[in-house]
Amino acid sequence: GQQVMQIPQYQHVQEGEDFTTYCNSSTTLSNIQWYKQRPGGHPVFLIQLVKSGEVKKQKRLTFQFGEAKKNSSLHITATQTTDVGTYFCAGRNYGQNFVFGPGTRLSVLP
């Protein structure tokens, strides 16, 4: 079945440093979504990418969908303590349900 992997599993950064998490699928995806889960909270939808090579920005967050539609990345510029949490990607194969990756847990040291 479809597998979605994320690296790294954990990332500790100093406030102000950049952060990137990578998402890789074993199959070609129709679309990919990103979610953020704060400690003690629930996943919250951030964005969806659909087109090959697509890049979308939300303030300090930049999302990319790979040309082959099998990988994606989330980059945060100049992290803040409010960025703390676990970032999940969820990939969907055509006609299938979304499969969530294991997440990357981000810690930001002040």
Place this chain on the structure above:
Amino acid sequence: ETGVTQTPRHLVMGMTNKKSLKCEQHLGHNAMYWYKQSAKKPLELMFVYSLEERVENNSVPSRFSPECPNSSHLFLHLHTLQPEDSALYLCASSQDLRGGNYGYTFGSGTRLTVV
């Protein structure tokens, strides 16, 4: 509030008990989901409902029994659970099975402890 309300927030139950988790959404979404989130595993999809019809059952043990009486409500009935079933149970909804343009809206979850 996220638009998806789950009750109770916390539940402790013995292995011989029967309890139910409730999920409610008034977002006009047509698809609803149950997920299990434990410390060691990613979000595990349990059940999917579309327009009140179950469309997926991901090899979930029969001690978990879902019910979707209408498009706004989803239940998860629990009986004779095991300690390893302790986890955060998340309900989610979406516009349709493709996820829509706004993804899944998750509830705050029920933290279940089986003793």
